[in-house]
Amino acid sequence: MKKSSRMSVIHPHAAGVDIGAEFHVVAVPPDADAAPVRTFQRFTADLHRMSDWLKTCHITTIAMESTGVYWLPAFEIPEAAGFNVILVNARDAKNVPGRKTDVNDAQWLQKLHSFGLLRASFRPEHDISVLRSYLR
Secondary structure, eight states: OOOOOOOOOSOTTEEEEEOOSSEEEEEOOTTSOSSOEEEEESSHHHHHHHHHHHHHTTOOEEEEEOOTTTHHHHHHHHHHTTOEEEEEOGGGGOOOSSOOOHHHHHHHHHHHHHTTOOOOOOOOOHHHHHHHHHHO
């Protein structure tokens, strides 16, 4: 008799965000919303709408790749709204070769995060981050 090797869901209320220069693609679990993948512009009001939508989907934790400087407001606004947001290195979240789309990347991040397979990158505390931004 063969044993099942299914992985356990660690974070059932996890979301994945593919960060882009123009827009961000957000994926939630398929049962969380009728449209589990949505696109949001990178403006502040849009990021607040993203946080509001994630709350209505009962999301508690969010994973996103550190893409350029575009991740900063996409990280800080949901974090200020009470979400546990983790920043992951793109190398740790590589998708299998094939057709690469923003939607696929967001869904892949969401899936990896739900299984607890992503490691959060180091992010200094707020005061240190502010100081570093002045020194750059």
